Amino acid sequence: MTVGLATSRLESGTPPVWRVPEFVLSLTAASDSTKRAYRSDLRQFAEWASRAGLNVPSDVDRRWLRRYIAFLSVRGLSRRSVARKASALRRYFGWLARQGTIGVDPALGLVAPAGSGRLPRVLGAAEVSEMLGDGTVPNDPTELRDRLVLELLYGSGLRVAELCQLDRGAFRPGSAHIEVIGKGARHRRVPLSEPAMALLAAWRDGGSDEFDGQRLREPAERDPAALLVNLRGNRLGTRDVQRILDRHAATPTHPHALRHTYATHLLDGGADLRVVQELLGHRRLATTQIYTRVSRERLREVYESAHPRA
Template sequence: MTYAPATWRVGEFVLSLTAASEATKRAYRTDVIQFAEWASRSGLDEPGAVDRRRLRRYVAFLGVRGLSRRSVARKASALRRYFGWLARDGAIDADPSIGLAAPAGSGRLPRVLGAAEVSEMLGAGTVPDDAAELRDLLVLELLYGSGLRVAELCQLDRGACLAGDRHVEVVGKGGKHRRVPLSEPSIEMLAAWRNGGGDDFDTQHLRCPGDRDPAALFVNLRGNRLGPRDVQRILDRHATQPTHPHALRHTYATHLLDGGADLRVVQELLGHQRLATTQIYTRVSRERLREAYESAHPRA
């Protein structure tokens, strides 16, 4: 038995995720399709034939495949959203995913860059003459200086940072808007980007300037809006060691707390819905202080 897309209504489910980011929609679509294909191979030709036992067996199957606990937890979350939607829509009699448990995330602390590493990556904060270098450093400054998520940075439009303003308007998870302060280097580089730097980049580096996305603040060499892979390549060119772009957001939050910022202020700046999500950075901050104490105090 093969997977029949119309029967499982995955496309309709994805359209129902109106508040989710594009990355979440793509991930959930893949997760549900993978489950539907697995279920079809087991003789289940429609979502109404799925019961709780089958879902639990699938979660166990994912663990046997060697997926990380975080990946399994996300896939279980996708299935809960999917079957919950089907139940509310009346497509199935009961939601078999209620109570579906998956292992929690690994609990691994995020990597935090040291001050020297950040300085070496970003330089002195001066505005570079080269348009490509200006774009790259401005991207990195926004990730570290304003703590943006990669998806938030990629979605920035030209009107997100108004001339003379010291804040950037971003659209976070769930489509929620927030205003985030800009760092001083970001303000200077953004002014240079608006006053000819962006046009120079288009003229000097785009393969076909006529194909440029007219709304995007940053584009790649094809003229398309920057994507996560483009941002990773930018970071690879400037980081002193392999670093994920999200580490700059982790570093932003941890450095704020190290400097005495209030936890709820950091929560608002990061756009976290739950304070518990922000509290992981207090743990990072405490561990950094402990490491500094043990390396510097003679009786540690």
């Protein structure tokens, strides 16, 4: 039996019986991006289930979940995406079982193909230098904001979501650190590069006000708490950051590549893995260890290109 997805019904939301909004509200330690992803994943599953004649969560058994995972795989989704959707289902049905909505958790131990294992792209030193400029503080307020964004992504290894959530109070004059709210609402203090400190000082000492006065369409509607805003006065979003990177990168580059590059360059320079774990805000050391693999790959590339007997 082949079951498809109907976009129009997805847009109208999930029937209340599935309790998806309540489940999302229960994810108090999850990031906003994780909540959005899980909400979308569960709406898609509920639509698929309804087309299969499964109208309430208690109709779903392990056989149907396995069939759904297989359906996702044949649709051509990446293994990483399928694994995330399986994770959403495990957490969702586990929550329903704890709430007493269902008697048995059908997703207990549900497995899916692991992530692709693809190594992240790492920028070379020349690429980074060209993107970040010569270290001087720009006079143009838009360029100042853009350079500050890029410097925080590479110089401090911030996640895009962490960058967008920065408040004005995250940076104190004279401090060499910035206060960041990471995944799971965990706070950490991240060191700033010298260029970032100079850019932040310039932004604080007039650059932000100049940007608001010259660039904002409606200055009165600016988010008063946000450190960095777009032309509408709202906090920067993922698309805003991507557009900034598109203007400055010589080749197409995802914002997260700057964080990958930050971690890899630290390890290439001899930094301890556990120090890098703390800097990145990873809860598990295993998450950080992917960058040791990246470093080994880079070393191998250098060896093969430079050694005459490679």
